[in-house]
Amino acid sequence: MADILLRLAGVHTHIGPYHILQGVDLEVPRGGVSVLLGRNGAGKSTTLRSIMGLWTPSAGEIHFDGTRIDGQPTPAISRAGIAYVPENMGIFADLTVGENMTLAAASGTMDPQRLSWIKELFPPIATFWDRPAGTLSGGQKQMLSVSRAIIEPRKLILIDEPSKGLAPAIIRAMTDALRQLKETETTILLVEQNFQMAKSLGDTVAVMDDGRIVHAGTMAELAADNGLQERLMGLSLEVHQ
Structure with missing residues (x-):
């Protein structure tokens, strides 16, 4: 049985009057990349934000590394060992790249060896x-x-x-960097519409529709079955090139 790092059980999230997540059950094994797929508006970003405590679930439980984290403040969830890269990137535009990096280090200092590795991953x-x-x-x-x-x-x-919105060459560079990050045994939960990228990185996959998980399994299984893709998504995921 896989070692489950993150587990969502019956998670509901409301945003104002809107019931976005409607009983999400999701397991993310430790190590490798789990991909969350689904149409726009299916609840994928809300799932990530609910895990991170940016939106508080109205029901259900979220367990991370053996500890229940739903209802905890975002800083505590971050300190537990979860980092979040939002769709809007969340950088400080008026600060330099170096200042952005320094702020992201909880201690205020960066490990030189790790920083050197990051600069190799992302030369810019x-x-x-x-x-x-x-x-x-x-x-x-x-x-x-x-x-x-x-x-x-x-x-x-x-x-x-x-x-999202990146040129093919940049997507390839990002894919290569995430593959190297995966090799460090860091667990990644990835929301991604580019199926070629998702397929090349993903070990497991879950598909969302209308605020629920409607399929969960291996990425290899989904990638090999166009009929399953069509039943889950309404079209072959191969269109996401």
């Missing part, structure tokens, strides 16, 4: 270290956002749509 971090983050391209900002999340070792990284 080194190239634009003294440049205001707001002047970076979209792809460079995404690299900075991921770099901030991994400046300290984390047990789990939540990443929301890292390829």
